[in-house]
């Protein structure tokens with residue numbers, strides 16, 4: 001699972017309604033792998049407004065991935081920024097581990113790169 005996906009996931013357990021705590025999900029015991037991908041600057045710039053930067057910053061720090069603290073004024077012209085963003089959200093894959101909701105404690109397991117977002121019956 002890539003971090004671009006993680007940045008759009010929040011807890012969806014029925015009784016978990018605290019928006020400040022159900023996002024971002026907290027990674028635990030993560031196995032990361034970097035898989036090189038072709039950089040598409042247009043896509044990256046287009047994605048920027050849809051990303052929650054503070055959540056991405058928090059998550060990358062926890063995983064030991066370095067991205068700039070702030071989005072530059074002209075991201076399209078900032079090669080260093082685009083490269084860091086590309087690596088962080090598109091090349092880093094979480095292969096194993098889990099994501100914990102800070103609101104309700106639900107644990108979403110990640111196996112072979114696929115997050116299991118299914119809930120138990122009482123959580124739906």
Ligand SMILES: [Zn+2]
Pocket residue numbers: 011012013016022101102103104105106
């Ligand atoms: Zn939750």
